[in-house]
Amino acid sequence: MSSWDIVIGQHHAKALLAKAIEQRRLAHAYLFWGPEGAGKSALAIACAKVLLCDAGGVSACGVCPSCKKVNHLQHPNLKFIFALPGGEGKKNDDGDSLDTEVRDEIRRQMAQKARQPYAPIAIAKATTIRIKDIRAIRKEASMTATEQGKKIFILFDVETMNEPSANAFLKILEEPPDDTLFLLLTSQKEQVRQTVLSRCQTVQCIRLRDDEIAGALEARETIDPARAVLLARLSDGNYARALAMHTDDLDRQRADAVAFLRGCLGNAVLKFMEDQDDYFSSKKREPVEQLLHLLLVWFRDAIILKERGHEGVINHDQLADLERFVSKFGAADLAGCTVAVERAFELLRRNVYLPLVLLSLTVHLKRLLLHGT
């Protein structure tokens, strides 16, 4: 068994990196790009583990002190950089340090990621990779290492670098410090600054297939096959989402999504917002993203049911509810509803005020379903 096996699928990317390591022809900066949940950060950590392993092979041994430190994501030569709250809009983001709440959140999420390499890093209200953190890279890189080997920096969501951060990072890329490797990750490659992009080798991480996700869920989480297939199909190629749906009680979430839809078609808007307070006052994006995703699957299922019948419906065990929905709203613009949900996704990603996104979605769906406009 190879240490690369921790990464689900992505055979091309793994082979490419293993070969570069074997031939000692690693570039100093890579951009791993591809959809969310495809395993970009798992790939980056797997790559770092091989490079830092004391055995020095093309696969990590898993037992040496270095490997153990990487397993805990606490290797002194492995640093993580991600978007944090603040930064943009302030006179300078140099001065203020993070408050305790944010620091605890980071610690909690990193510990979670050490246990589960597919767990996402998403700090609440994070907007930007701060220039302060980019400057720290140079300092770190120039310091004498306490441990031998490369210094590896993994940068999450690099599209969130603002201009000053990107410029500071560019200077580092132009004259990369010795024995340093940068692994940049993004699910929105088109938003990464061209100047940064052009100085990296790009490695594509493709969307995971349903059978790859189902297989991993069975093998790693000992989920029974039928359930694993359902989770995989609902996850839309995103292993992290499949895991989240598994741990957070998928059936309840699906029931919640249906309740949300029902509520948003009613007349009592305030009562609806009160009932859906978990979503409307959510401090985190993930539960709302999850809701949106399930709504999306719901509308897609309704379209499939209407046009082609039962075959191909994902929420097979909700067929009775779906049929009722289609008999009532089958004539409405269901495709328009999927567009409205996708639009809400986009706004969330751009950190638009969450209650506003949900309210606007509610108004849209109601109009599309009840009034056909």
Ligand SMILES: [Zn+2]
């Ligand atoms: Zn090792």
